[in-house]
Amino acid sequence: MRRRRSTIRDHHAESALFGRRVVVALVIVVAVFGVLLGNMYQLQVTEFQSFQTRSNDNRIKVVPLAPNRGIIYDAKGRILAENRPVLSLEVIPERVQDLEATVARLAALLDISVDELERFERNRKRERRFEQVILLDQLNEHQAAIFAARQHEFPGVSIEARLVRHYPYGESLTHALGYVAKINQRDAQRLKEQGLAANYAATRTIGKLGIEGYYEEQLHGAVGYQQVEVDIHGRSIRTLAIEPPIPGQDLVLEIDIALQQKAQQILGTTRGSIVVMDPRDGAVRAMVSQPSYDPNWFAQGISVAQYRGLLDSIHSPLLNRATQGGYPPASTIKPQLAIVGLEEQTITTDTQIWDPGWFQIKGVNHRYRDWLSWGHGWVNVDTAIVESCDTFFYDLALKLGIDTISEHMVGYGFGERTGIDIGEESAAVMPSRGWKRARFNQPWYAGETVSIGIGQSYWTVTPMQLAVATAVVVNKGTRPVPRLLRSIRDAGIELPAVHEQREPVQLNNPAHWNVALSAMEDVVSGTKGTARTAFRGAPYSSGGKTGTAQVRSIAQDEEYDAEAIAEKYRDNAMYVGYAPADEPEMVIVITAENVMGGGGSVAAPMARELMDFYFKDDTAVVDNAP
């Protein structure tokens, strides 16, 4: 049908019809262009004078003003982050006659490095010709004096004072405090999406990590504006009106910088973490992660080489070990595991088992070894915690089963973020059958449950999680959310931070708390306690639990010899503790990576030293800050 119709088409008539329509269209096109051109003539010729005047009058520009960032204080009012005026050498390319020669002369005069010159070139291409570009970021007094004397030789170049974030305690507090750094493209994009771009119109830096990142909104403040009159080249002549920026709010942290520094000093060059937290409300008094780095590098503009160095370091200084480090908890979780056993009635306080120095699953040849190779003999739940008997907990874990353990442990906060007020936090891993299936698509093996009994296998925790889990036991159920912020200061008014709690752990028999707590006290003060040496003669009562985590599994008949094996395969030493024993006001978590020795010989003495400091004299400052 269709084909027949097309054969009787009159191609000539069709073309003629189309041609007529094209002519009509072209007439319309020409007419429209006529109208457009007529309008352009009207604007550009007839009304030219009027528009030229309006263009020349077009001289009022709105310039945004950056607010001053809020100051951060420690719990005792010492400044942890402030804004310091820094002198920088700035160039307005448009006002410089021969830019290349001028820059070359300045480079020779002030000893400006090649890196800085390259950065200047990059920035110059980005900015408009009549806007200031930084040539030298931080002038020292000497450079400022040299330039000031010869300023008249360099029109278009001037020294400007800007505020730069400064962290007086440097690397002591980096992981808690974080830092500010230049707003990069990703930040700019995010601000745009959140509708905050206008508020950051004049701001150069933004909080990236830690407190600086988490409380960016409070610290930043609100942008101000000034209306300035500009000349024909866009240079401002005078200010017509000003709406001052609203400075950011000041923050007061729970951190005690003296305690923080003491903790850092105790860890020394050992990699690891120390957390001190008030179990009553989750206030974080100290949070150390070693190694650290100087946040001022970022605030002042880190060089590529410096940043590479941090990124590539095998010691991972950028990692906040206190909240992101996933460590096997080792024996530190035996108190909680004992409570689970008692609650599930898998054991009672009278249950005793014989420890020959190893444990075997019935019908399997493999021997799970106790750290005491000749065995603890007859042990009950109390002695098993005090002496840190492995065999008892191998047996208990196997009887409980992984999913029961996992269900209970989630209540203590394992496998969940603690909710501390910094962004860098890991949930670590509380394994279960379902987790292993999802993660590796493999079944769970009974042998793995045995290892769970001593906090090994897939189980990892962050030191902050351990602090919370210890606080739950100490509080007999209440589970605080760790908090770094104590209060916000806004125009003289102190707004206390909200201290939250999570779902408490409720026991069928609350007496089970006391089983764990009394055993933990005996760890410190009992004749066989694993931390008795470290805490001998302490002027305060306390409780705790040691832990020694294997980083590398040891073959069946191999002897562990710390001196003989590579440093990175040495054990992690751990200690969790609290004091005073009757009414605890602090829990402490020590994690020391790859050390010679274990929880009792390395971590417990560290805890002792810090606790001594805490209780001896709150006011003493190890102030090495400028």
Next chain:
Amino acid sequence: MHPDQQRTSILQRLHMDAPLLIALLITAVVSIVTVYSASGEDLGMTQRQAIRVGAAFFAMFVIAQIPLDSVQRWSLPLFSVGIVLLLAVLLVGESSKGAQRWLDLGVITIQPSELMKLAVPMAVAWFISEQGLPPTLRRLAAAFILLLIPVLMIAKQPDLGTSLLIACSGIFVLFLAGMSWKLITFFAVAIGSFTPILWIFLMRDYQRQRVLTFLDPERDPLGAGYQIIQSKIAIGSGGIEGKGWLQGTQSQLEFLPERHTDFIFSVFSEEFGLVGVIGLFLLYGFIIFRGMIIAMRAQRVYQKLLAGSLTLTFFIYVMVNVGMVSGLLPVVGVPLPLISYGGTSMVTLLAGFGLLMAIATNRRLIHA
């Protein structure tokens, strides 16, 4: 080798129409020069624009090589794919600036409405050319429905500007096909009476705002009217000779918003004056004229209708953009074709010119 074939130039064998190609290349140069100035001498942006121009010309070149029979055969399938994608956008599209236009396919995000700028005139031209000209009333009615589906879907995103442009591209096919003047008058009246419905039911607040501001820019000189006032100051203060390249104070001092995208014509007018504007109009006029010649010379009805519609749609772009920045039309967010900073519209436009090139050279090869 056939003796006649030797006479066909290299350009023709590459399926390029020399006059059109030269005019397009000149426009591309104008674009890069103006973007450099409008971006505040930003070399990065200028470089990106140059790369986009290159990519768009490559797209044009590739499309010009496609045999026209295939183009004709694939008109309806392409249109159908476009409809499916538009449906997907409405269901799962990415939202930006309060409108869903993008579809995230994982690897790339695409804007199906851009595809429809070509697919709609192709489909309508194919549908009309299945019968002889002029089309019967029934066929016209069917063509309208075919056209209305994508137009309404795009209007729903909402992207009124694009939906109206696409409607135009389809209507141009029908007009060129010889739709009777009686019908044209009828539709003109119908659209006139449709305007109140559009205003009350279909337009969003921001669209109404644009129209109100257009009617009286001084009503809100610091808000929505600011753009138009600043744009007119820019154009007017350019005078006959212009302020010179990179010398436009309105644009260089950042009084003019969106100066490298929708308002680039204002920058051009400020810096090159009426003389430059006349030059640009001549360039655009030449491209349109050449496009219509290609349409006239095309052998088949489908090719005639498609070439004519693409050319007239290009003209509408110029008209709407120049009209809006000079205060004759409301600001609807249409870029100045081939000049404004931005990749998507550039690629679509030059893809359209690729079809024109194919149509132009197809005819010659038959004659040769």
